[in-house]
Amino acid sequence: MNSGLQEDLDKGDCISCGGSTFESLPYKNDLMGVDISFKRCCSCGTICPAMEPTALDEYVTRYYTTKYHDSFLQRTSKKDILSKCYRFFARIVSTGCEYRFIKKFLTEGSSMLEIGASDGSLIERFSNKGFDCSIIEPDEKFHKQVSEKLVKVQAYRSIEELGSRKRKFDMIVLVHVLEHVTRPTLFLKDIKRLLRTDGKLYIELPNIVHEGILKDSIVDHPHLYHWNLDGAKIFFKSLGFNIEHLEPYSTRISPYDRPRFASIRKIYYFLAAFFFMKDYYFIKSNGHMLRAVLSINSANENE
Ligand SMILES: [Zn+2]
Numbered sequence: 001m002n003s004g005l006q007e008d009l010d011k012g013d014c015i016s017c018g019g020s021t022f023e024s025l026p027y028k029n030d031l032m033g034v035d036i037s038f039k040r041c042c043s044c045g046t047i048c049p050a051m052e053p054t055a056l057d058e059y060v061t062r063y064y065t066t067k068y069h070d071s072f073l074q075r076t077s078k079k080d081i082l083s084k085c086y087r088f089f090a091r092i093v094s095t096g097c098e099y100r101f102i103k104k105f106l107t108e109g110s111s112m113l114e115i116g117a118s119d120g121s122l123i124e125r126f127s128n129k130g131f132d133c134s135i136i137e138p139d140e141k142f143h144k145q146v147s148e149k150l151v152k153v154q155a156y157r158s159i160e161e162l163g164s165r166k167r168k169f170d171m172i173v174l175v176h177v178l179e180h181v182t183r184p185t186l187f188l189k190d191i192k193r194l195l196r197t198d199g200k201l202y203i204e205l206p207n208i209v210h211e212g213i214l215k216d217s218i219v220d221h222p223h224l225y226h227w228n229l230d231g232a233k234i235f236f237k238s239l240g241f242n243i244e245h246l247e248p249y250s251t252r253i254s255p256y257d258r259p260r261f262a263s264i265r266k267i268y269y270f271l272a273a274f275f276f277m278k279d280y281y282f283i284k285s286n287g288h289m290l291r292a293v294l295s296i297n298s299a300n301e302n303e
Helices: 053-075 081-103 121-128 140-149 159-163 184-192 211-219 229-238 262-276
Strands: 022-024 038-041 047-049 111-115 132-136 154-156 169-175 195-206 241-251 281-283 289-296
Touching: 081 121, 081 169, 081 262, 111 121, 121 132, 121 169, 132 159, 140 154, 159 184, 184 195, 229 241, 229 289
Parallel strands: 111 132, 111 169, 132 154, 169 195
Antiparallel strands: 022 038, 038 047, 195 289, 241 281, 241 289
8 A cells, every 4th residue: 555645646626525635545446347546535535536437437337237237246146045045134124224214204105216226125115105116227137127026116217317207206215326426426416406305315325434344345346436424424515415314334243343242143133123123223433334314405506
């Protein structure tokens, strides 16, 4: 690592705070067929790719249309029966916790849009409870899967496709999506136009509080941008959002902790969450994820 080396690796300023001083990072991402280096803002800690978005677009588009499903998702999905069972129950536990958290911000019949809904397991819970649900899922296989399985959910392929319908939503959900896009600033500005003036935006992100999380996020996932708590706060406010809620959280036993009897405790919390709907996640200053609930700051509506 070029420890202590501070340099402007790229002309682009920090997307969160506008800072122009960066330090380089020792990790690269090579999943998309090119080595992508990263730089950390010395002011707010936000990590951005050291490559122009226009150059990134080409690799990112090619990756998601050709490799993502068959290489990344397969690689991270072990096929043995035990792993399959674990994934099945883990999905129920995690979407259950997300459902109970997000539901607190909704009223009966609220309209909801999930962007990057993958197999639709989260939106399915809301649809089953009578909420008016839509998704945007550009991945063909996931789009087909959701359209066929969830007939009440309206499925779109892009923000542009939905934007032409002039629809607005009470709640928009982005679960581990923002770190994948090449232009998070423009992306959130587009999303803001799809929110009702009193609507809420729910965002989940990796929290790069530990170097281990950051390395994992850069090397093993097609993630481009990374935030810590302070950087996320600055970023969301700069885009004219009010922060209703922003906190680091973790599973009861995070992969980055090494407490005694971790495996036994993990099984206990997992089963408690599954059978008794206990919260599997909890607020923790060094939690490996961040979750935010944002609303539109009406003083900044021209943003
Ligand atoms: Zn910054």
